[in-house]
Amino acid sequence: MTINLRAALIGALTSLVLLSTAAFAQSYPNRPIRLVLPYNPGGIVDYVGRALGQHLGEALGQTVVPENRPGAGGILGTEVTARAQPDGYTLLLMDNAIVINPSLQQHVPYDLKQLDAISWVSSSPLVLVVTPALNVKTLDAFIAHAKANPGKLNFATAGVGTAPHLAAELFKQHTGIEATHVPYKGIGASYVDLMSNKIQFSFSSIAGALGFTSDNRVVALATTGEERSEIYPDTPTMTEAGLNFTVDLWLALFAPAGMPEDVKAKLVKAVQSVAAKPEFKAQLAHIGATPRGTPPQETADFVKAEYAKWKQVITEGKIRID
Numbered sequence: 001m002t003i004n005l006r007a008a009l010i011g012a013l014t015s016l017v018l019l020s021t022a023a024f025a026q027s028y029p030n031r032p033i034r035l036v037l038p039y040n041p042g043g044i045v046d047y048v049g050r051a052l053g054q055h056l057g058e059a060l061g062q063t064v065v066p067e068n069r070p071g072a073g074g075i076l077g078t079e080v081t082a083r084a085q086p087d088g089y090t091l092l093l094m095d096n097a098i099v100i101n102p103s104l105q106q107h108v109p110y111d112l113k114q115l116d117a118i119s120w121v122s123s124s125p126l127v128l129v130v131t132p133a134l135n136v137k138t139l140d141a142f143i144a145h146a147k148a149n150p151g152k153l154n155f156a157t158a159g160v161g162t163a164p165h166l167a168a169e170l171f172k173q174h175t176g177i178e179a180t181h182v183p184y185k186g187i188g189a190s191y192v193d194l195m196s197n198k199i200q201f202s203f204s205s206i207a208g209a210l211g212f213t214s215d216n217r218v219v220a221l222a223t224t225g226e227e228r229s230e231i232y233p234d235t236p237t238m239t240e241a242g243l244n245f246t247v248d249l250w251l252a253l254f255a256p257a258g259m260p261e262d263v264k265a266k267l268v269k270a271v272q273s274v275a276a277k278p279e280f281k282a283q284l285a286h287i288g289a290t291p292r293g294t295p296p297q298e299t300a301d302f303v304k305a306e307y308a309k310w311k312q313v314i315t316e317g318k319i320r321i322d
Contacts, residue, residue, distance in 0.1 A: 029060055044287060075097075078098055123290050125206065126204060160321055168203050
């Protein structure tokens with residue numbers, strides 16, 4: 001085969017691949033899209049995922065099917081997505097655990113490099129709640145009480161390595177207080193003990209705390225966002241209270257790595273249109289969250305920073321699930 005003929009064949013094949021990719025992107029999506037939700041029905045990821053799926057389907061003109069794949073703290077659903085074809089027909093809505101699990105556990109069956117960050121979907125702060133029995137009304141007063149009673153306070157979480165657990169560990173590292181972690185099977189179960197002073201404090205999602213703070217059965221001292229929560233407008237942020245401390249209970253959309261850029265662009269445009277919809281904003285506001293809709297690079301940078309942040313907390317706190 002002559003050099004000219006070989007070059008012509010390579011050029012023809014390259015053109016064919018480019019035309020095929022362009023045609024694929026133009027026809028996308030032409031069948032239902034699977035949206036993996038790696039937790040049981042009823043939680044925040046499930047709630048936001050179903051709302052996102054409905055609006056995303058309308059934006060793309062194709063059905064988006066939410067699929068709950070719970071197991072191992074979100075690992076199972078993440079692994080399923082990481083191993084799927086990067087064609088835009090398998091997506092994952094995941095929370096902080098996607099960056100926490102690789103540092104928390106010795107053997108995680110996925111690598112973050114196997115996933116492309118598509119868009120940061122939503123943000124929600126946590127809220128620090130304490131038992132009324134402490135008779136503290138401010139964050140400063142609570143920290144002073146904790147330092148005057150080292151090792152005597154217990155804090156509740158929904159389990160080892162969850163975002164509320166790591167938020168509490170980060171709080172301990174920032175303030176120097178000593179407290180004992182008491183994991184529960186669900187944060188809701190801990191509120192009985194928080195109200196009765198068996199547990200003294202907890203970092204909770206706003207959706208989980210609202211029913212207990214509204215009638216003062218527990219006391220909200222501070223939220224962990226960059227700005228005050230619309231649900232807790234009279235409660236200061238940690239930063240306002242004097243701590244350089246933020247924690248975002250975020251959700252982001254991921255896909256198997258290697259998705260065609262044109263397909264990714266369509267998805268991002270659709271997510272951004274959903275994030276701007278008043279109906280979606282209202283649905284998120286119901287659980288104390290706000291929409292984001294960031295582009296892929298900003299999302300990837302954020303996820304990378306979150307990975308580094310929580311890895312440091314886990315390492316310094318010597319937290320492990322074996």
